[in-house]
Amino acid sequence: MHPTRRLERPEIAARLRASGCVFADEEARLLDEAADDAQTLVDLVERRAAGEPLEPLLGWVDFAGLRLRVGPGVFVPRQRTSVLAMEAGRLASSKSAPVVVDLCCGVGAIAAVIGATGAPHRLVAADLDPAAVELAAQNLAAYDGEAYVGDLYDALPRALEGRVDVLAVNAPYVPSAEIGGMPREAREYEPRHALDGGADGLELHRRVAGAARDWLAPGGHLLIESSTAQAECTEQLVRAIGLSTRIVSDDELGATVVIGVAPA
Ligand SMILES: C[S@@+](CC[C@H](N)C(=O)[O-])C[C@H]1O[C@@H](n2cnc3c(N)ncnc32)[C@H](O)[C@@H]1O
Structure with missing residues (x-):
């Protein structure tokens, strides 16, 4: 079995954009930074493209100058x-x-x-x-x-x-x-x-x-x-x-x- 090739950021952005993601370039960068290996990156990109919210995939949210942990199935703090x-x-x-x-x-x-x-x-x-x-x-x-x-x-x-x-x-x-x-x-x-x-x-x-x-x-x-x-x-x-x-x-x-x- 061939090892998974790591996706390039422009490819990720294109995939996200095609799924309706507005900030595709920025999210491509964040997902790339969040994934330790090529397969994890593929999984994260596909989950985001399928509509999962970004922050639980990254595991964090920036809120009022603090970086806070978030996870799947919990409320993501809103900037307001x-x-x-x-x-x-x-x-x-x-x-x-x-x-x-x-x-x-x-x-x-x-x-x-x-x-x-x-x-x-x-x-x-x-x-x-x-x-x-x-x-x-x-x-x-x-x-x-x-x-x-x-x-x-x-x-x-x-x-x-x-x-x-x-x-x-x-x-x-x-x-x-x-x-x-x-x-x-x-x-x-x-x-x-x-x-x-x-x-x-x-x-x-x-x-x-x-x-x-x-x-x-x-x-x-x-x-x-x-x-x-x-x-x-x-x-x-x-x-x-x-x-x-x-x-x-x-x-x-x-x-x-x-x-x-x-x-x-
Ligand atoms: C709109 S979210 C806000 C979460 C957090 N305060 C924030 O601003 O990010 C509302 C929260 O209330 C919690 N909640 C709902 N009903 C509750 C109850 N009866 N007692 C305690 N917490 C409750 C939910 O689990 C959820 O985490």
Whole structure:
């Protein structure tokens, strides 16, 4: 049997372009760099050409200046979430020895950005999905972060009740009926539980806001990523638990973040 010939970058780019890939030259370079041997490169190119998302094939994603591990079957952090992460990082940095929680953490992108500020006294991330939590643990190791599996607050150490200074949340918020209209890479390759926010998209936001006061420290901040269409409803949920609120948005990144602060 002949050894597999290593594909040249122009060949890879042509194959990707033919399959509808927009950034074919750039992706050809990244896949070439990611593959240790010729056969692995062929496999990666064919999987990408068949529609698999790029980042899990590479094993990493660049997010807010950090390179984070990702893998197949978990949610790939979106660039818009860097707006929430940076706001949370700024708030954490403004507090003394803050306790920080990233709820619905996925691979821990938000927690990693906050951890990289050096501010957290304790950095905790939690998610329902064990595969995501395993990656979060790896991504947070450099910041002494802790990662737990479980349903929302059930995953958190009870000792944190009433002590969380920054509670950062990017929970699923796509209305169930809109999942079918999402890009194929999300619909087919990311788990439904990472996307589906229930009938109106706000099911998780209701549950997050409903119990947030039990966990926030006096003067603690709650940040929830939302959409332009849902932001007012998310804000009402946060205001209804007695927090003063504001909305931060970034049109370029398509980001909307509801920020609430608990009474001191
Ligand atoms: C939209 S993804 C965001 C992940 C991460 N925060 C980020 O920005 O990259 C939503 C995450 O919420 C998690 N999730 C969904 N329902 C949950 C629940 N009831 N408790 C904890 N995590 C949940 C999913 O597993 C998924 O990782």
